[in-house]
Amino acid sequence: xxxxxxxxxxxxxxxxxxxxxxxxxxxxxxxxxxxxxxxxxxxxxxxxxxxxxxxxxxxxxxxxxxxxxxxxxxxxxxxxxxxxxxxxxxxxxxxxxxxxxxxxxxxxxxxxxxxxxxxxxxxxxxxxxxxxxxxxxxxxxxxxxxxxx
Amino acid sequence: xxxxxxxxxxxxxxxxxxxxxxxxxxxxxxxxxxxxxxxxxxxxxxxxxxxxxxxxxxxxxxxxxxxxxxxxxxxxxxxxxxxxxxxxxxxxxxxxxxxxxxxxxxxxxxxxxxxxxxxxxxxxxxxxxxxxxxxxxxxxxxxxxxxxx
DNA sequence: CTAAATGCAAACCATTTGCAACGGA
DNA sequence: TCCGTTGCAAATGGTTTGCATTTAG
Numbered sequence: 001x002x003x004x005x006x007x008x009x010x011x012x013x014x015x016x017x018x019x020x021x022x023x024x025x026x027x028x029x030x031x032x033x034x035x036x037x038x039x040x041x042x043x044x045x046x047x048x049x050x051x052x053x054x055x056x057x058x059x060x061x062x063x064x065x066x067x068x069x070x071x072x073x074x075x076x077x078x079x080x081x082x083x084x085x086x087x088x089x090x091x092x093x094x095x096x097x098x099x100x101x102x103x104x105x106x107x108x109x110x111x112x113x114x115x116x117x118x119x120x121x122x123x124x125x126x127x128x129x130x131x132x133x134x135x136x137x138x139x140x141x142x143x144x145x146x147x148x149x
Numbered sequence: 150x151x152x153x154x155x156x157x158x159x160x161x162x163x164x165x166x167x168x169x170x171x172x173x174x175x176x177x178x179x180x181x182x183x184x185x186x187x188x189x190x191x192x193x194x195x196x197x198x199x200x201x202x203x204x205x206x207x208x209x210x211x212x213x214x215x216x217x218x219x220x221x222x223x224x225x226x227x228x229x230x231x232x233x234x235x236x237x238x239x240x241x242x243x244x245x246x247x248x249x250x251x252x253x254x255x256x257x258x259x260x261x262x263x264x265x266x267x268x269x270x271x272x273x274x275x276x277x278x279x280x281x282x283x284x285x286x287x288x289x290x291x292x293x294x295x296x297x298x
Numbered sequence: 299c300t301a302a303a304t305g306c307a308a309a310c311c312a313t314t315t316g317c318a319a320c321g322g323a
Numbered sequence: 324t325c326c327g328t329t330g331c332a333a334a335t336g337g338t339t340t341g342c343a344t345t346t347a348g
Contacts, residue, residue, distance in 0.1 A: 201305085
């Protein structure tokens, strides 16, 4: 928490931006989230604690957090961009159910290593990656059977 | 080409939809594309051959093509949804340059196998996946050095 | 004939931007 | 004080929808 604040404020100073209450509040709320939150999710959470913060500021701050590596954004098929932690959080990938939208997280050392190897082969300097396996989760497979019979 | 048309027309019949000239034209154009085309890209290409086809029909047809597995869509950070072949085209993943936007395609048997293994572990029935490694491509690394010195 | 398809224009909707008031440094 | 920041409202832009007309089956 303190480390992340440090990183954020340092980034602001470096860019000549200002440290404000709204920005700090949004960072705090974002750090408390787990998984994948949309700007709207963050906005609601921030709103609950400080109703004066606007939608726009949430968007602008999430952009800043992304710039300094504290957040990572990913576009989803439903049209929303979602944000997850980008610092001090173990990286993981996702199984995405195309029926119910649920997310399962996983991590594979083998895949991570192989990716680095591939990047090296193409003289590509990787910063991050996104691996999503789409399909039907176990729950939905069971339900589908029930409906079919 | 003929196989794909077969699949498409079969899908239309099954769903009680109609086979139209526009739909066939859009499929033909789509099949000729390589890589990742936005709806707008397809629209321009179709337009060049048949100026009467509308934007809306392209969107609606790409949706149909996706439904029957001939196309696969992916949302990109620039806001555009892009479509690539989903049938009879060897699957591949991407290195995405965050500086110039260029795409490098790659394929790894190891990663593919590992993904299936992971899906199995979670009793997840995979349909497809998307792996993107973001970073700086070799070209942009060289340019950056040139600017810095 | 009849229900689906088409293309236009308008609607949608997540996100971004213009702007006047505000507030760090 | 000086510029960046804020929140509102309006704009943006890719995509979708309503509707009157056309067309496949």
